[in-house]
Amino acid sequence: MVLWVLAKSMVxxxxxxxxxxxxxxxxxxxxxxxxxxIWQGIGEQDPLGEYGTEGMVHYIAFNQVILxxxxxxxxxxxxERVRTGQIALDLARPVHLFVFAAGREAGSIAxxxxxTALPLFFIYDWMFGLAVPRxxxxxxxxxxxxxxxxxxxxxxxxGIGVASLWTVEGRWFHLLNYSLNFVLSGFLMPLQWxxxxxxxxxxxxxxxIFHSVPAGLYMxxxxxxxxxVPFLWCLLLTAGALAATKLVRRxxxxxxx
Amino acid sequence: MTWMxxxxxxxxxxxxxxxxxxxxxxxxxxxxxxxTVAEFLGLAVVLNAxxxxxxxxxxxxxxxxxxLMTAKYVYRAFGSAINNFEPYLVNGQLDQLLLRPMPLLLxxxxxxxxxxxxxxxxxxxxxxxxxxxxxxxxxxxxxxLPQTLFxxxxxxxxxxxxxxxxxxxGFWITRVxxxxxxxxxxxxxxxxLPLSLFPDWLRTLLLxxxPFGFINYVPAMHIVKxxxxxxxxxxxxxxxxxxxxxxxxxxxxxVAKYQSTGT
Numbered sequence: 001m002v003l004w005v006l007a008k009s010m011v012x013x014x015x016x017x018x019x020x021x022x023x024x025x026x027x028x029x030x031x032x033x034x035x036x037x038i039w040q041g042i043g044e045q046d047p048l049g050e051y052g053t054e055g056m057v058h059y060i061a062f063n064q065v066i067l068x069x070x071x072x073x074x075x076x077x078x079x080e081r082v083r084t085g086q087i088a089l090d091l092a093r094p095v096h097l098f099v100f101a102a103g104r105e106a107g108s109i110a111x112x113x114x115x116t117a118l119p120l121f122f123i124y125d126w127m128f129g130l131a132v133p134r135x136x137x138x139x140x141x142x143x144x145x146x147x148x149x150x151x152x153x154x155x156x157x158x159g160i161g162v163a164s165l166w167t168v169e170g171r172w173f174h175l176l177n178y179s180l181n182f183v184l185s186g187f188l189m190p191l192q193w194x195x196x197x198x199x200x201x202x203x204x205x206x207x208x209i210f211h212s213v214p215a216g217l218y219m220x221x222x223x224x225x226x227x228x229v230p231f232l233w234c235l236l237l238t239a240g241a242l243a244a245t246k247l248v249r250r251x252x253x254x255x256x257x
Numbered sequence: 258m259t260w261m262x263x264x265x266x267x268x269x270x271x272x273x274x275x276x277x278x279x280x281x282x283x284x285x286x287x288x289x290x291x292x293t294v295a296e297f298l299g300l301a302v303v304l305n306a307x308x309x310x311x312x313x314x315x316x317x318x319x320x321x322x323x324x325l326m327t328a329k330y331v332y333r334a335f336g337s338a339i340n341n342f343e344p345y346l347v348n349g350q351l352d353q354l355l356l357r358p359m360p361l362l363l364x365x366x367x368x369x370x371x372x373x374x375x376x377x378x379x380x381x382x383x384x385x386x387x388x389x390x391x392x393x394x395x396x397x398x399x400x401x402l403p404q405t406l407f408x409x410x411x412x413x414x415x416x417x418x419x420x421x422x423x424x425x426x427g428f429w430i431t432r433v434x435x436x437x438x439x440x441x442x443x444x445x446x447x448x449x450l451p452l453s454l455f456p457d458w459l460r461t462l463l464l465x466x467x468p469f470g471f472i473n474y475v476p477a478m479h480i481v482k483x484x485x486x487x488x489x490x491x492x493x494x495x496x497x498x499x500x501x502x503x504x505x506x507x508x509x510x511x512v513a514k515y516q517s518t519g520t
Contacts (some may be wrong), residue, residue: 014312018431019430020430020432020434020435022438023436024435024439024440025439026439027438027439027442027443028437030439030443030447030459031442031443031446033445033456033459034446034447034450034455034459037450037454037455037456037459038303038310038450038454038456041310041311042303042307042310043312044311045307045309046307075386102415163362167280167281167284168278172284172285172288172289172292173288175288175289175292176288176291176292178292179291179292179293179295179296180295182295182296182299182300183295183296183298183302187299188299188300188302188303189302189303189306193306194302194306195302195305196432197304198298198302222360222519
């Protein structure tokens, strides 16, 4: 119930800036087209293995769509609350800080899903004829992968937000997370095409959860067994979020008010 | 003391203020370097796997990237406030700057400084390595060095102009962060690659509306590819000058229309 109220209030708050949001959606369409153009260019000189040019265009377009489901604001908004001292009140609430922060962000993600991801899906479907699976099982596994991706993104975002209690440069962790996600998640190219050393680094990290796993399932290149790794990462990241909250409760130092 | 002297003094004060938190400063520099290396790695991995894209080799695309990102970070070093102008309008910070006895634009620019040492080191390394490789392959002459310095200067001016125009639009619409995703982030991402990859409408947008294509692609067609004539360099200079004039004009009109938004 608390989660629902928090999420709903965040959706309402996001609805206030619809014009600015439309500009961002337009920018996102262009970003996707830039990445698609790279693969169309490469596709003119290389058959692109099991995907082919059309498959890679769909892979990139799908990743650009789901990007918005795991795109969290900097530190789930906790940095601002540390800076203003609001965090002290948040910790006194009868709601766990992680539930509070994640609940609010879940509303923002729901907003992104409806007002950015969905329009992007239809735009790319119109532009590139995005492949739409016919088997319900594929949709089910993809949805499960996306749910775990969203949850993992919330956990990582929470960890970054909590870091604001110890450093005023927490924004760089957010940027670092974003950059690592870009390289290691399989957003720009399937993991199996990366050099071996980078593949090893990517597979040891949680980042493939965000793009490689859902895109593989959606495009029928992977089976439901690939969901085991995201599930384990969800458990691990939850433990990390709980441990971080314990540390926060021990000593709170705010930056002002 | 001249305006330049005052700007330099304020810049030094900002740097000193940033370095008060030494651990944060070191952490920020290290993380900034890792972030920029990771961003380039994404592109480099694709280029490495397939060798070239539409006739552009890894080194030629690296040159495009190096020029664009160096211009971007030089601009960010002194134009950080312009690049993050929304809080000045939303929180009413601009009101305080309006009271200062100096031109508003200078007051805004000197109100915030960003340390970009880590990022500049990365982009200059990429640029230096690519130029060295192109020279060793005999694909360019040593003239590439002064020409590159010239386009770094014009590129910085174009970056600043687009940033200033985006900030100035904030005087009408207030929220400009998302607009700058379109005018700065998306365009920067596109121009890391040769414009010949993109559809006509996007190419036109990047040459005529948001002229980021003149930062690297247009001059590189002469400096690196040798396909276009030397006229690209004076044209690039003219585009930079025109962009700056247009942005300053828009800024002046915007300031005249400014109404405090309060806190």
